[in-house]
Amino acid sequence: MGRGWTVMGVVNVTPDSFSDGGLWLDPGAAIDHGAQLHADGAAILDIGGESTRPGAEPVDGAEECRRVIPVLEGLRERAPGAVLSIDTSKLDVARAALQAGATYVNDVTALRHDPGIAELVAEAGIDCCLMHMQGEPRTMQDDPRYDDVVDDVRAFLEERAGFAIAAGVAPERIQVDPGIGFGKSLEHNLALLRRLDEIAALGFPVVIGVSRKRFLGALTGREVAADRVAASVAANVLAYERGARVFRVHDVAPTVDALKVAAGTLPGDDA
Numbered sequence: 001m002g003r004g005w006t007v008m009g010v011v012n013v014t015p016d017s018f019s020d021g022g023l024w025l026d027p028g029a030a031i032d033h034g035a036q037l038h039a040d041g042a043a044i045l046d047i048g049g050e051s052t053r054p055g056a057e058p059v060d061g062a063e064e065c066r067r068v069i070p071v072l073e074g075l076r077e078r079a080p081g082a083v084l085s086i087d088t089s090k091l092d093v094a095r096a097a098l099q100a101g102a103t104y105v106n107d108v109t110a111l112r113h114d115p116g117i118a119e120l121v122a123e124a125g126i127d128c129c130l131m132h133m134q135g136e137p138r139t140m141q142d143d144p145r146y147d148d149v150v151d152d153v154r155a156f157l158e159e160r161a162g163f164a165i166a167a168g169v170a171p172e173r174i175q176v177d178p179g180i181g182f183g184k185s186l187e188h189n190l191a192l193l194r195r196l197d198e199i200a201a202l203g204f205p206v207v208i209g210v211s212r213k214r215f216l217g218a219l220t221g222r223e224v225a226a227d228r229v230a231a232s233v234a235a236n237v238l239a240y241e242r243g244a245r246v247f248r249v250h251d252v253a254p255t256v257d258a259l260k261v262a263a264g265t266l267p268g269d270d271a
């Protein structure tokens with residue numbers, strides 16, 4: 001596993017995201033925000049038009065497109081070097097997003113909601129992220145249970161990667177994500193971070209999304225999501241050390257600094 005890392009900056013074009021809902025609902029504001037995140041060092045910008053926070057209600061595809069397409073089109077002009085990712089589980093949204101310039105699909109249902117996304121990704125020859133989630137956002141935090149959370153998540157990701165490959169997606173186009181906070185208790189999240197090397201052992205680049213999440217509030221006592229930046233940076237550095245290579249974050253600049261230090265001090269090939 002190489003030392004390389006990539007930061008994915010979050011651009012939530014939603015009224016109700018857990019940490020920044022409503023801030024970037026206006027397309028112009030979202031485009032400015034995304035361009036700034038790219039300038040701060042996010043090689044990937046992840047544009048989402050539907051919140052998946054615990055308790056969130058689903059949004060229909062037309063509304064999701066109305067939110068994200070102008071932002072993708074704007075960022076294609078304003079941040080031409082950025083990889084534009086569409087954070088969606090819907091085939092029609094993914095298809096429209098690709099036409100608007102997206103070259104990465106981040107699907108929190110790992111191609112279960114709309115399996116046809118697999119063929120879309122395969123034909124376009126682009127990268128995708130397959131994320132683990134137990135249940136669905138509306139109810140996923142109601143008493144989640146696993147036999148062994150790390151074994152269960154690893155087996156799920158392996159099965160979904162197999163599905164994608166069978167649909168024609170090249171293995172090197174697949175990234176996997178244990179889905180921190182998606183149908184997981186505090187202990188489940190901590191076990192996944194402690195044993196992240198077992199997920200990395202699948203051989204696909206591991207994406208990790210800890211940014212500002214509730215489990216960090218539980219550990220630090222910080223109630224306000226925007227106050228969890230230091231906690232998020234710490235968790236990302238530990239995830240890097242355990243094999244994660246793509247970091248989905250709201251706070252790009254401090255994460256980039258921390259990953260530069262982490263990459264420079266990873267044990268292994270001292271001169």
Ligand code: HH2
Binds near residue numbers: 010106131
């Ligand atoms: N987390 C969120 C959304 N999408 N995608 C991946 N691959 N991994 C994650 O951990 C992940 C994700 C939730 O964070 P956010 O987008 O900030 O909030 P909301 O879903 O409320 O918009």
